[in-house]
Amino acid sequence: MREVKLNKESISFDAYETMAEYYFKDIDRKPFNAYYERPATTSLIQDVNGKKVLDAGCAAGWYTNWLLERGANVIAIDFSPKMIEMTRKRVGNRAEILRADLNEPLSFIDDESIDLVVSSLTLHYLKSWDNCMSEFNRILKKDGQLVFSVHHPFMDFTIFKKENYFLTELLDDEWNTPMGKVKVQFYRRPLSDIVSYVIDAGFLIEKLLEPMPIDQFRIEQPEIYDRLTKTPQFLFIRAKKL
Numbered sequence: 001m002r003e004v005k006l007n008k009e010s011i012s013f014d015a016y017e018t019m020a021e022y023y024f025k026d027i028d029r030k031p032f033n034a035y036y037e038r039p040a041t042t043s044l045i046q047d048v049n050g051k052k053v054l055d056a057g058c059a060a061g062w063y064t065n066w067l068l069e070r071g072a073n074v075i076a077i078d079f080s081p082k083m084i085e086m087t088r089k090r091v092g093n094r095a096e097i098l099r100a101d102l103n104e105p106l107s108f109i110d111d112e113s114i115d116l117v118v119s120s121l122t123l124h125y126l127k128s129w130d131n132c133m134s135e136f137n138r139i140l141k142k143d144g145q146l147v148f149s150v151h152h153p154f155m156d157f158t159i160f161k162k163e164n165y166f167l168t169e170l171l172d173d174e175w176n177t178p179m180g181k182v183k184v185q186f187y188r189r190p191l192s193d194i195v196s197y198v199i200d201a202g203f204l205i206e207k208l209l210e211p212m213p214i215d216q217f218r219i220e221q222p223e224i225y226d227r228l229t230k231t232p233q234f235l236f237i238r239a240k241k242l
């Protein structure tokens with residue numbers, strides 16, 4: 001595996017190392033992923049057949065596999081060696097799977113060599129998006145697309161009862177998992193910062209979604225379904241390199 005020095009700004013590394021097996025076994029069936037996040041993110045992805053795609057923050061490889069099944073050539077990256085192992089377990093050698101920290105330059109990927117970057121629920125682990133946005137822009141071909149989902153800033157602001165919406169803040173959370181409680185940290189930032197990082201790096205925002213969960217969510221978890229139809233949990237953006 002590539003030797004990777006973790007950036008000092010990187011957070012939640014231990015959490016994802018701990019949760020790798022759980023991500024492989026259970027996350028695909030979780031209503032938040034299966035009936036809310038994935039339908040929205042995949043609705044933003046156009047034809048990938050024969051395209052070169054970067055899955056940035058691949059976790060246990062669900063998107064890597066989804067993209068491969070649709071004929072893409074995929075480079076999958078994650079900073080967690082255990083997640084890399086899970087992606088490899090899922091897709092074998094059908095993708096190039098590399099350990100990399102998104103707070104660092106992606107110097108192993110050539111300029112203008114990628115058609116699409118997909119990054120699902122990963123960018124809120126980065127304090128600054130300067131590096132990742134300029135790197136995504138560098139590696140994308142002209143008109144190449146960036147599709148990503150993040151925690152919705154409104155959701156983190158209200159759930160964590162914060163006082164100043166306009167700050168970028170590190171939040172501490174605790175997730176209940178089959179391995180017990182896992183401490184996870186992530187950043188919340190205002191919507192204007194999210195949008196500015198994308199635009200200032202040289203992208204045109206084509207779509208922004210605050211989607212509804214699909215019907216199956218209501219069948220499995222009616223109360224959370226009801227909440228999601230009234231308050232957004234995640235935010236989805238598709239942008240094009242100018």
Ligand SMILES: C[S@@+](CC[C@H](N)C(=O)[O-])C[C@H]1O[C@@H](n2cnc3c(N)ncnc32)[C@H](O)[C@@H]1O
Pocket residue numbers: 010011012016027033056057058059060061062063077078079080083100101102103119120121122125126
């Ligand atoms: C919520 S998971 C992504 C879920 C996945 N995209 C899916 O839908 O199955 C977030 C992933 O981001 C990775 N991650 C967090 N910070 C990172 C960083 N600085 N560089 C690279 N990967 C990072 C974590 O290891 C984890 O696998």
